[in-house]
Amino acid sequence: NVASPGSLNTVQLGLIEAEADVSEQRIMLERSTQRVEQLERTLERSRRIVAGGGTGEEVQSLRHENDMLRKRLAMLETQLAELTAALDANTPRGGGRGGVGRNRP
Numbered sequence: 107n108v109a110s111p112g113s114l115n116t117v118q119l120g121l122i123e124a125e126a127d128v129s130e131q132r133i134m135l136e137r138s139t140q141r142v143e144q145l146e147r148t149l150e151r152s153r154r155i156v157a158g159g160g161t162g163e164e165v166q167s168l169r170h171e172n173d174m175l176r177k178r179l180a181m182l183e184t185q186l187a188e189l190t191a192a193l194d195a196n197t198p199r200g201g202g203r204g205g206v207g208r209n210r211p
Contacts, residue, residue: 148171151164 148168152168155165155168
């Protein structure tokens with residue numbers, strides 16, 4: 107049984123795609139792990155503060171982080187409103203969102 111060159115190329119392509127998927131999943135796992143570790147540190151710091159063991163520096167750090175997150179949220183909400191307005195301006199009346207999500211013939 108000799109594999110044809112075409113089927114061998116297909117198998118090789120599938121292998122390359124699988125390796126790329128594995129690499130991508132590893133990167134996503136690493137990012138998720140880093141995020142979990144960051145959240146665990148923040149949670150531990152918050153618990154110390156709530157228990158009265160937090161330093162003034164930790165409290166100030168959390169306040170600063172909270173302010174930064176609020177500003178980021180406001181910016182994202184503004185961007186969302188602008189994008190929604192632009193999308194609505196480009197959407198034909200009565201046609202939904204240009205057929206997005208519908209099967210077309």
